[in-house]
Amino acid sequence: ITAVFLLFVSCKESRKANIKDSMLKAQVESYARGIYHWKTTFNISDEDSTFIKEHNIKRLYVRMFDVGMERNESNDSLEVVPLGTTRFKSAIPKDCDFIPTVYITLDALKAYSNAESKLAELIVTRVKSMASWNELGNFSELQYDCDWTAGTRKSFERLCESTQKILSKDGIVLSGTIRLHQLEEATYPFDRGVLMVYNTGSFVNPNTTNSILDYDDVHKYLSSKGRINNFLKARKTNCQKIDVAYPTFNWGVVFDNNDQFKQLVRDIDSYTPEHGELLRVEKSDYQEIDRVKHLVDSLLWPAINGNIIYHLDSQNLKNYSSEEIEKIYN
Secondary structure, three states: OHHHOOOOOOOOHHHHHHHHHHHHHHHHHHOOOEEEEOOOEEOOOHHHHHHHHHOOOOEEEEEEEEEEEEEEOOOOEEEEEEEOOOEEOOOOOOOOEEEEEEEEOHHHHHHOOOOHHHHHHHHHHHHHHHHHHOOOOOOOEEEEEEOOOOOOHHHHHHHHHHHHHHHHOOOOEEEEEEEHHHHHOOOOOOOEEEEEOOOOOOOOOOOOOOOOOOHHHHHHHHOOHHHHHHHHHHOOOOOOOEEEEEEOOOEEEEEOOOOOEEEEEOOOOOOOOOOOOEEEEEOOOHHHHHHHHHHHHHHHHHHEEEEEEEOOOHHHHOOOOHHHHHHHHO
16 A cells, blocks of 8 residues: 555654644635646646636645545455546646645545554655656645545544644645535534535435535525534634635536436536436536525635635636626635
8 A cells, every 4th residue: 555655754843833823824814716626637728827817816726636445456455545646737827826635535534544644644745746746836735625424534533633743844734625514523623624515415316406506405504503603613623714615517417217327427518318318417507606605605704714616627617707706706
Protein backbone atom coordinates (compact mmCIF):
# COMPACT_ATOMS: atom_id res chain seq x y z
CA ILE A 1 0.00 0.00 0.00
CA THR A 2 2.69 2.48 1.01
CA ALA A 3 4.60 2.06 -2.26
CA VAL A 4 1.83 3.65 -4.28
CA PHE A 5 1.76 6.86 -2.33
CA LEU A 6 5.45 8.25 -1.80
CA LEU A 7 7.06 9.92 1.36
CA PHE A 8 7.91 13.24 3.23
CA VAL A 9 8.67 15.08 6.69
CA SER A 10 8.91 17.99 9.23
CA CYS A 11 9.67 21.39 10.95
CA LYS A 12 9.91 23.04 14.43
CA GLU A 13 7.32 22.25 17.12
CA SER A 14 7.40 25.64 18.87
CA ARG A 15 6.30 27.50 15.71
CA LYS A 16 3.30 25.21 14.94
CA ALA A 17 0.51 27.03 16.76
CA ASN A 18 1.55 30.55 15.72
CA ILE A 19 1.98 29.66 12.06
CA LYS A 20 -1.34 27.85 11.89
CA ASP A 21 -3.26 30.51 13.84
CA SER A 22 -1.94 33.38 11.73
CA MET A 23 -2.55 31.46 8.48
CA LEU A 24 -6.12 30.58 9.48
CA LYS A 25 -6.81 34.15 10.66
CA ALA A 26 -5.67 35.51 7.29
CA GLN A 27 -7.88 33.03 5.44
CA VAL A 28 -10.92 33.81 7.57
CA GLU A 29 -10.50 37.53 6.93
CA SER A 30 -9.80 37.36 3.19
CA TYR A 31 -11.68 34.31 2.00
CA ALA A 32 -12.63 34.87 -1.61
CA ARG A 33 -14.88 33.42 -4.30
CA GLY A 34 -14.08 29.84 -5.21
CA ILE A 35 -14.76 27.23 -7.87
CA TYR A 36 -14.12 23.49 -8.08
CA HIS A 37 -12.24 21.80 -10.90
CA TRP A 38 -13.43 18.17 -10.91
CA LYS A 39 -11.91 16.57 -14.00
CA THR A 40 -9.09 14.07 -14.42
CA THR A 41 -7.27 16.40 -16.83
CA PHE A 42 -6.41 19.93 -15.72
CA ASN A 43 -6.24 22.02 -18.87
CA ILE A 44 -7.57 25.56 -18.45
CA SER A 45 -9.10 26.89 -21.67
CA ASP A 46 -9.37 30.54 -22.72
CA GLU A 47 -13.07 30.39 -21.81
CA ASP A 48 -12.20 29.09 -18.35
CA SER A 49 -9.64 31.86 -17.84
CA THR A 50 -12.09 34.51 -18.97
CA PHE A 51 -14.76 33.19 -16.58
CA ILE A 52 -12.32 33.20 -13.65
CA LYS A 53 -11.22 36.78 -14.38
CA GLU A 54 -14.71 38.10 -15.11
CA HIS A 55 -16.05 36.87 -11.78
CA ASN A 56 -12.96 37.67 -9.74
CA ILE A 57 -12.52 34.05 -8.61
CA LYS A 58 -9.51 33.72 -6.34
CA ARG A 59 -9.67 30.14 -5.08
CA LEU A 60 -9.46 27.06 -7.28
CA TYR A 61 -10.27 23.73 -5.61
CA VAL A 62 -8.54 21.12 -7.76
CA ARG A 63 -9.40 17.43 -7.41
CA MET A 64 -6.07 15.58 -7.24
CA PHE A 65 -7.12 11.92 -6.89
CA ASP A 66 -9.55 9.61 -5.13
CA VAL A 67 -8.46 7.34 -2.31
CA GLY A 68 -10.22 4.07 -3.02
CA MET A 69 -9.91 0.29 -3.26
CA GLU A 70 -8.41 -1.68 -6.13
CA ARG A 71 -7.76 -5.38 -6.55
CA ASN A 72 -4.12 -6.45 -6.65
CA GLU A 73 -4.05 -9.20 -9.30
CA SER A 74 -0.76 -10.64 -8.06
CA ASN A 75 -2.20 -11.75 -4.71
CA ASP A 76 -5.93 -11.29 -5.40
CA SER A 77 -6.38 -8.82 -2.54
CA LEU A 78 -7.99 -5.40 -2.27
CA GLU A 79 -5.63 -2.51 -1.57
CA VAL A 80 -6.08 1.17 -0.82
CA VAL A 81 -4.65 3.15 -3.73
CA PRO A 82 -4.96 6.58 -5.39
CA LEU A 83 -7.45 6.36 -8.25
CA GLY A 84 -8.11 8.66 -11.21
CA THR A 85 -5.06 10.84 -10.62
CA THR A 86 -5.42 14.21 -12.35
CA ARG A 87 -3.01 14.99 -15.19
CA PHE A 88 -1.87 18.59 -15.42
CA LYS A 89 -1.53 20.13 -18.87
CA SER A 90 -1.66 23.79 -17.85
CA ALA A 91 -0.58 25.96 -14.96
CA ILE A 92 -2.76 27.27 -12.16
CA PRO A 93 -4.25 30.61 -13.34
CA LYS A 94 -2.44 33.69 -12.07
CA ASP A 95 -3.94 35.42 -9.03
CA CYS A 96 -5.73 32.17 -8.13
CA ASP A 97 -4.97 30.20 -4.97
CA PHE A 98 -4.57 26.49 -5.60
CA ILE A 99 -6.35 24.23 -3.09
CA PRO A 100 -5.70 20.52 -3.65
CA THR A 101 -8.77 18.39 -2.93
CA VAL A 102 -8.84 14.65 -2.26
CA TYR A 103 -11.94 12.45 -2.34
CA ILE A 104 -11.84 9.61 0.21
CA THR A 105 -14.13 6.60 -0.19
CA LEU A 106 -15.73 4.89 2.77
CA ASP A 107 -14.10 1.58 1.83
CA ALA A 108 -10.65 3.16 2.07
CA LEU A 109 -11.52 4.83 5.36
CA LYS A 110 -12.71 1.51 6.81
CA ALA A 111 -9.59 -0.27 5.58
CA TYR A 112 -7.44 2.18 7.57
CA SER A 113 -9.58 2.10 10.71
CA ASN A 114 -7.24 2.62 13.70
CA ALA A 115 -4.38 3.37 11.30
CA GLU A 116 -5.63 6.79 10.17
CA SER A 117 -2.31 8.50 10.95
CA LYS A 118 -0.63 6.37 8.29
CA LEU A 119 -3.31 7.17 5.74
CA ALA A 120 -2.93 10.88 6.54
CA GLU A 121 0.79 10.66 5.94
CA LEU A 122 0.33 8.88 2.61
CA ILE A 123 -2.25 11.38 1.35
CA VAL A 124 -0.32 14.51 2.33
CA THR A 125 2.92 13.14 0.92
CA ARG A 126 1.30 12.31 -2.42
CA VAL A 127 -0.40 15.70 -2.70
CA LYS A 128 2.86 17.52 -1.99
CA SER A 129 4.72 15.34 -4.48
CA MET A 130 2.12 16.02 -7.19
CA ALA A 131 2.21 19.76 -6.50
CA SER A 132 6.00 19.79 -6.73
CA TRP A 133 6.24 17.54 -9.80
CA ASN A 134 3.64 19.56 -11.73
CA GLU A 135 5.03 22.91 -10.55
CA LEU A 136 1.67 23.96 -9.12
CA GLY A 137 3.20 26.23 -6.51
CA ASN A 138 2.72 26.31 -2.77
CA PHE A 139 -0.65 25.83 -1.14
CA SER A 140 -1.95 26.96 2.24
CA GLU A 141 -4.99 24.67 2.40
CA LEU A 142 -5.77 21.01 1.69
CA GLN A 143 -9.36 19.81 1.43
CA TYR A 144 -10.87 16.39 2.16
CA ASP A 145 -14.12 15.34 0.51
CA CYS A 146 -15.64 12.33 2.24
CA ASP A 147 -19.22 11.11 2.52
CA TRP A 148 -18.65 9.83 6.07
CA THR A 149 -21.53 8.40 8.04
CA ALA A 150 -22.36 7.91 11.71
CA GLY A 151 -20.50 4.59 11.62
CA THR A 152 -17.31 6.05 10.12
CA ARG A 153 -17.41 9.43 11.86
CA LYS A 154 -14.79 8.58 14.50
CA SER A 155 -12.40 7.21 11.89
CA PHE A 156 -12.79 10.34 9.78
CA GLU A 157 -12.17 12.51 12.83
CA ARG A 158 -8.94 10.63 13.57
CA LEU A 159 -7.86 11.01 9.93
CA CYS A 160 -8.47 14.76 10.06
CA GLU A 161 -6.69 15.18 13.39
CA SER A 162 -3.63 13.29 12.10
CA THR A 163 -3.66 15.32 8.88
CA GLN A 164 -3.83 18.60 10.79
CA LYS A 165 -0.76 17.64 12.82
CA ILE A 166 1.20 17.00 9.64
CA LEU A 167 -0.02 20.11 7.81
CA SER A 168 0.49 22.48 10.75
CA LYS A 169 4.26 21.99 10.49
CA ASP A 170 4.10 23.95 7.23
CA GLY A 171 1.35 26.37 8.21
CA ILE A 172 -1.22 24.58 6.01
CA VAL A 173 -4.83 24.29 7.18
CA LEU A 174 -7.29 21.48 6.52
CA SER A 175 -10.75 22.07 5.12
CA GLY A 176 -13.51 19.56 4.53
CA THR A 177 -16.83 19.17 2.80
CA ILE A 178 -20.07 18.87 4.77
CA ARG A 179 -23.03 17.13 3.19
CA LEU A 180 -26.55 17.95 4.28
CA HIS A 181 -27.03 14.60 6.00
CA GLN A 182 -23.84 15.23 7.98
CA LEU A 183 -25.42 18.25 9.67
CA GLU A 184 -27.13 15.72 11.92
CA GLU A 185 -23.78 14.55 13.29
CA ALA A 186 -22.66 18.09 14.17
CA THR A 187 -18.96 17.27 13.97
CA TYR A 188 -16.54 19.07 11.65
CA PRO A 189 -12.95 18.09 12.53
CA PHE A 190 -11.19 20.56 10.25
CA ASP A 191 -10.29 24.23 10.13
CA ARG A 192 -12.69 25.30 7.38
CA GLY A 193 -15.90 23.75 6.11
CA VAL A 194 -17.73 23.72 2.79
CA LEU A 195 -21.44 22.90 2.95
CA MET A 196 -22.30 21.03 -0.25
CA VAL A 197 -25.77 22.10 -1.36
CA TYR A 198 -26.06 19.76 -4.33
CA ASN A 199 -26.66 16.06 -4.99
CA THR A 200 -29.51 16.55 -2.53
CA GLY A 201 -31.69 13.67 -3.79
CA SER A 202 -31.29 10.01 -4.67
CA PHE A 203 -30.42 9.68 -8.36
CA VAL A 204 -31.05 5.90 -8.27
CA ASN A 205 -34.69 6.48 -7.34
CA PRO A 206 -36.88 6.52 -10.50
CA ASN A 207 -39.37 8.78 -8.70
CA THR A 208 -36.84 11.52 -7.97
CA THR A 209 -37.51 14.69 -9.96
CA ASN A 210 -34.07 16.25 -9.72
CA SER A 211 -31.33 14.68 -7.62
CA ILE A 212 -28.87 17.53 -8.24
CA LEU A 213 -30.86 20.21 -6.45
CA ASP A 214 -34.41 20.38 -5.16
CA TYR A 215 -35.70 23.00 -2.74
CA ASP A 216 -37.92 20.51 -0.92
CA ASP A 217 -34.97 18.13 -0.34
CA VAL A 218 -32.85 20.93 1.10
CA HIS A 219 -35.71 22.22 3.23
CA LYS A 220 -36.14 18.78 4.82
CA TYR A 221 -32.58 18.93 6.12
CA LEU A 222 -32.69 22.56 7.21
CA SER A 223 -36.20 22.66 8.69
CA SER A 224 -35.08 21.29 12.07
CA LYS A 225 -34.21 24.16 14.39
CA GLY A 226 -32.37 21.76 16.68
CA ARG A 227 -30.20 20.51 13.82
CA ILE A 228 -29.35 24.07 12.73
CA ASN A 229 -28.50 25.12 16.29
CA ASN A 230 -26.25 22.07 16.69
CA PHE A 231 -24.55 22.94 13.42
CA LEU A 232 -23.96 26.57 14.39
CA LYS A 233 -22.66 25.52 17.79
CA ALA A 234 -20.40 22.74 16.50
CA ARG A 235 -18.76 24.80 13.79
CA LYS A 236 -17.43 27.24 16.42
CA THR A 237 -15.14 24.50 17.76
CA ASN A 238 -13.09 24.24 14.57
CA CYS A 239 -14.88 25.69 11.55
CA GLN A 240 -14.94 29.37 12.34
CA LYS A 241 -16.39 30.01 8.91
CA ILE A 242 -18.41 27.89 6.52
CA ASP A 243 -18.53 28.33 2.75
CA VAL A 244 -21.46 27.07 0.70
CA ALA A 245 -21.06 25.25 -2.63
CA TYR A 246 -23.81 25.42 -5.26
CA PRO A 247 -24.13 23.35 -8.48
CA THR A 248 -23.80 24.56 -12.06
CA PHE A 249 -23.74 21.16 -13.77
CA ASN A 250 -26.17 18.91 -15.61
CA TRP A 251 -26.36 15.17 -16.11
CA GLY A 252 -28.61 12.41 -17.34
CA VAL A 253 -29.80 9.48 -15.24
CA VAL A 254 -30.44 6.27 -17.19
CA PHE A 255 -32.92 3.58 -16.12
CA ASP A 256 -33.83 0.31 -17.79
CA ASN A 257 -37.39 -0.73 -18.63
CA ASN A 258 -37.82 -2.10 -15.08
CA ASP A 259 -37.00 1.30 -13.54
CA GLN A 260 -33.61 0.01 -12.38
CA PHE A 261 -30.79 2.56 -12.34
CA LYS A 262 -28.11 1.90 -14.98
CA GLN A 263 -25.73 4.85 -15.16
CA LEU A 264 -25.09 8.59 -14.96
CA VAL A 265 -24.42 10.37 -18.26
CA ARG A 266 -22.34 13.54 -18.21
CA ASP A 267 -22.60 14.37 -21.90
CA ILE A 268 -26.37 14.37 -22.36
CA ASP A 269 -26.38 15.69 -25.93
CA SER A 270 -24.29 12.83 -27.31
CA TYR A 271 -26.11 10.02 -25.49
CA THR A 272 -28.62 7.90 -27.38
CA PRO A 273 -30.84 5.73 -25.13
CA GLU A 274 -31.05 2.07 -26.04
CA HIS A 275 -34.40 0.37 -26.60
CA GLY A 276 -36.46 0.39 -23.41
CA GLU A 277 -34.20 2.83 -21.58
CA LEU A 278 -35.42 6.00 -19.92
CA LEU A 279 -33.13 9.05 -19.77
CA ARG A 280 -34.03 11.51 -17.02
CA VAL A 281 -32.32 14.84 -17.72
CA GLU A 282 -31.42 16.81 -14.60
CA LYS A 283 -30.22 20.41 -14.60
CA SER A 284 -29.01 22.93 -12.06
CA ASP A 285 -31.75 25.44 -12.76
CA TYR A 286 -30.80 28.98 -11.76
CA GLN A 287 -34.22 29.76 -10.28
CA GLU A 288 -33.92 26.71 -8.03
CA ILE A 289 -30.37 27.66 -7.03
CA ASP A 290 -31.54 31.17 -6.15
CA ARG A 291 -34.49 29.85 -4.15
CA VAL A 292 -32.31 27.41 -2.21
CA LYS A 293 -29.65 30.07 -1.64
CA HIS A 294 -32.19 32.38 -0.02
CA LEU A 295 -33.20 29.55 2.31
CA VAL A 296 -29.61 28.70 3.25
CA ASP A 297 -28.69 32.36 3.77
CA SER A 298 -31.71 32.99 5.98
CA LEU A 299 -30.87 30.08 8.30
CA LEU A 300 -27.08 29.94 8.31
CA TRP A 301 -26.03 33.50 7.48
CA PRO A 302 -23.93 34.13 10.63
CA ALA A 303 -21.73 31.17 9.74
CA ILE A 304 -21.44 31.72 5.98
CA ASN A 305 -18.24 33.27 4.77
CA GLY A 306 -18.51 32.89 1.00
CA ASN A 307 -19.83 30.84 -1.89
CA ILE A 308 -18.25 28.30 -4.22
CA ILE A 309 -19.44 26.97 -7.58
CA TYR A 310 -19.23 23.33 -8.63
CA HIS A 311 -17.66 23.17 -11.15
CA LEU A 312 -15.38 24.73 -13.80
CA ASP A 313 -16.91 23.52 -17.08
CA SER A 314 -17.42 26.09 -19.82
CA GLN A 315 -20.16 24.06 -21.54
CA ASN A 316 -22.36 24.04 -18.44
CA LEU A 317 -21.46 27.55 -17.32
CA LYS A 318 -22.78 28.88 -20.63
CA ASN A 319 -26.26 28.09 -19.31
CA TYR A 320 -26.02 31.00 -16.87
CA SER A 321 -25.82 34.72 -17.52
CA SER A 322 -23.02 36.76 -15.97
CA GLU A 323 -25.61 38.39 -13.70
CA GLU A 324 -26.85 35.01 -12.48
CA ILE A 325 -23.33 33.87 -11.63
CA GLU A 326 -22.77 37.11 -9.73
CA LYS A 327 -25.96 36.54 -7.73
CA ILE A 328 -24.80 33.03 -6.78
CA TYR A 329 -21.53 34.46 -5.50
CA ASN A 330 -23.02 37.45 -3.68
